[in-house]
Amino acid sequence: MVKEIHAEVAIIGGGIVGCAIAYYLSKAGLDCVLIEKGDIAGGTSSRCDGNITIVDKDPGFDSMMSMASQKLMAELVQELDRPFEYRALGSILVCDNEVEMEAAKKWVEIQNNAGLKFKLLDRSDIRQESPYFADDIPGGLECETDSLINPYLFCYALIEKAEQYGLKVYTGAEVTFVSQNTDFIIETTEGTFTAEKVVNAAGVWAPFIGQMLNIEIPIKPRKGHIMVGARQKPVMMRNVMEFGYLMNKFQRERIADPETLKHGVALVFEPTENQNFLLGSSRQFVGFDAQVDINVIKTMARRALRFFPQLHDFTIIRTYTGFRPWTEDHLPIVSAVEEVPGFYIAAGHEGDGISLAAITGKLIEELITEKEPTIPIEPLRYDRFKKKTGTCFN
């Protein structure tokens, strides 16, 4: 039991976002504590895949934010002492049909006009990527700057370095109440903390922390399944998504069979450094039910076979689920909260938490130390939801 630990900044949540914030704040010389109810990377950040991608971001602010994060990731590879399986090989997106192919052409054009390194791929390009691809894939596109990491190893590396800068980490400390006097008082199952500032980086659990201060945070858990395939023969080195993944994510119209649409299933193929591979993905609103749903897994397997029929005899050794912190406009909240001075929110990254963790950490550091932000933060403000509805998230 710890008694009354005081810090300048208390970060609630030891997922990838909280770890990145803890790293940048500690590096900037602030005295920080990280409070985590379970283990470091024990929630969404170890129940996901590891894409640092632009390929699936809307052109504009969304892709700019990802690009800023990719730049920081490349620096972090140098700054951190522990390797985290960083592989900057680019990624590809494959189309299911000619309608998607037409949309992909436009997508490449828009992204190129925005100055991003996208390239259209035809049928033969796809076949050269991997002999395991189906013959009837009409094409796809490539984003040159995308990379892969192991998210939990990245969290461990951030924490290890941050501790060298003075960070104190408390795991197994579930926050039970937060109040504000002059300082914030954070009561946990492992004792009480006081802090001048609090960053809520609790991901899908951020609304519960918000409630303690009467702050409504419009984040909902969106469940995703992932399968782990066993190493057998090399399939390919780069990350693959299907174009329909974008449609799912942004909740746009898409042509696919009813089961695929119902469970929000779209192919994601991610080779891991130990030569296994991850197969995703699904997106469902089912509250906090973490159980693996065999019907979703079957639908995902069928979807994987549509694009990779030659993987039919590869074995799946594990399946798991995670909760993606969803927001209505698919952008995270990285913001101060006017109603409670000193309270910040960094949550709601949905499936982009791995991609956007670095830039999120940097932006919170810049907010707290009152520096010019690396990218404009207006679109990430907490009060954007209020402005839209005129009321408080009814």
Next chain:
Amino acid sequence: MKGLEKIIICRCEEVDLEEIRQTVSQYGSSARETKLRTRAGMGYCGGRICRPMLDAILKKIMGDKPQDQIPLKIQPPVRPVTLARLGDGLHHDD
């Protein structure tokens, strides 16, 4: 347990006792974190061979820390299953 340090605990991922012990002492890691760092129990067999041993070792090293999830969780499908079987319910050579 001198002389046993090189004994393989997780055969699939080739993790020996020494690596598990070192990881716990270096990082003060929980059972789950130790598994993720060493990959012990994350291999082809899904931990069916090493899990009881791993649980026993971790329990012994850690004592009774409240946040440790011992025994480690078992994830479906428990045994390796081909993608074809998951996809269409058949063995690929049926």
